[in-house]
Amino acid sequence: MRINRIAAATALVAALTVTATACGGGSTSGSGGGDNSAPKTLTYWASNQGTSIENDKQVLEPELKKFEAQTGIKVSLEVVPWSDLLNRILAATASGQGPDVLNIGNTWSASLQATGALLPFDEATFAKIGGKDRFLPSTIASAGAAGKDPAAVPLYSMAYGLYYNKKMFAAAGIEKAPATWDELQADAAKLTTGGKFGLGIEGGNVSENVHQVFTLGKQHGADFFDAAGKPAFDSPNAVAAVKQYVDFIAKDKIAAPGNAEYANNQTLSDFATGKTAMMMWQSAGANLKSQGMNPEDYGVAPVPIPAGATGDKAVKSMVAGINLSVFKNTKNLDGSLQFVKFMTSNEEQKTLNATYGSIPPVKEAGSDAAFSTPDLTTLRDVLANSSAPLPQVANESQFETLVGTAVKNLLAAAAAGKPTTDDSVKAELTKAQQQMPAS
Incomplete structure (x- = not known):
């Protein structure tokens, strides 16, 4: 299920002013007391993955009952809308009053890790939930800064694919999905006729813009941050990537x-x-079904790459998804880790990811037949073999907001008929870079 975190991302600037000593979690009401050897309750903040808050409760509550039957630990569930989730997390880190376990957008991992609020998943902690090797390496790479113990574990994973309308392709005489950008432009030009367009984009969505230009950036050799972690938003390669999208x-x-x-x-x-x-979208099957589109009506191919591209220049998606974290000072550590182990078990991974139309980050669960449909097979391959995490730096969310807004401004100008040049793109990206806080 695609998520929208636009408003939430802007709030993370404040989080990085919170010192580690102020960070906390594990509310008194949900801690089950101070006896970690026999915890009785814990609190869980779940993100809104389904069609509504009530839908998520219907999905999750039977699974939480299973956990209680297995462990004797009752889970107090709250499904938090994405528009509120990050602000709720920040308030919890500042006050020390929060849940024991929570969902976070995986692109927030390094930023929230920098606050010191989240439990590091070192080797011993991973062993308590079944081991680190159970997860796809690409999803672990989006769980915290490189060289540090992850601040979360992957729960639901997604990847971008190129969705294409089979009937419209056939009517235009196009026999297969484009594999390169030159092919996409040629196909899209044929399909842009009679008030219909070859490609759809979500240009007013700040997070969506970042996801798209990050992938294009990798293909152009741009990382948006240099090796020292300093912003490089207006490098020539980054300018080329953003201009390709705006064009x-x-x-x-x-x-x-x-x-x-x-x-x-x-x-x-x-x-x-x-x-x-055509559209480039994250794991869209469940959404398309809710809109009345049948799976046989569309195909899914990897997002195009430049002809002959290899290595990082052949990256086809950012690593998308939801991670599961534990507040470091929870009074219910044992119960929290038991819950993380349960939620990342093969059975639960199959159940929950199948319901939400996402991809299990747990390798064994992902091999189940339920995730072998043509669209999910394509997306699983992209996630495992040709995806990359957004920059795992403390200021990642500010990067999302500022660069995403710059792209939004450029698209609005283009829609109004203003020329898009290397200079106009560079000027917007330079302005965004100048607004970044010091690392």
Whole structure:
């Protein structure tokens, strides 16, 4: 299930001013007392993955009952909307009053890790939940800064794919999905006719913009941060990547100008209703089904790459998904780790990821037949073999907000008919870089 964390990402600036001594978790009401040898209750903040808060409760509560039957530990569940989740986490780190276990967007991992609030998953801690090797390496790479013990474990994973409308392709005489950007531009030009467009983008969505230009950045040889962790937003390679994305509207005219304002899944709706022929989206099967589109009506291919690209220049997706964390000072550590072990068990991974249309980050669970449909097979391969995590730096969320907003501004200007040049792109990215706080 694709998630929207635009407003939440801006709040993480404040988190990095919180010292480790102020960080906390494990509310009194949910701690089950101070006896870790026999915990009775724990609290869990779950992110909204389903169609509604109530839908998530319907999905999760039967599973939590299973955990209680197995362990005797009662879980107090709260499903928190994405619009509120990060602010709730920050308040918990500052006050010391929060849940025992919680979901976080995986792109927040390094930023929240820097506050000192989350339990590090060192080798001994991983052993308590079944071991680190059970997880896909790409998903572990999105659980904290390189060289440090992860601050979370992967729970639900996703990857971007190129979704294409089979009927529209056939009508245009296109026999297969494009594998390179030149092929995509040629196909999209054929499909842009009669008020319909070849490609849909979500240009008003700050997080979506970052996800897309990060992948293009890797393909252009840009990382947005240098080896020392300093911002490099306006490097020539980063400028080229952002310009390629903006040019879908500005120069190539294969995406509708109105897409510059899209921020609430309108791109998905346009694809489901045949207004656009292609879109780049995270694990969209459940969303498309809810919009009345049948799986046989569309195909999923990897996001295109430059012709002949290899290595990092052949990255096709950022590592998307949800991680599971434990507050470091929980009064219910044993129970919390038992819960993490339960939620990442093969059985629960199969059950929950199948329900939400996501990909199990646990390797054995992901090999189940339920995740072998054509679309998920493609996305699983991308996640395992050609994805990369967003920069795992303390200021990652500020990067998302500032660069995502710069791209949004550039797309809005392009939609208004203003020229998009290397200089105009560089100016927006330089402005974004100048607003980054010191590391």
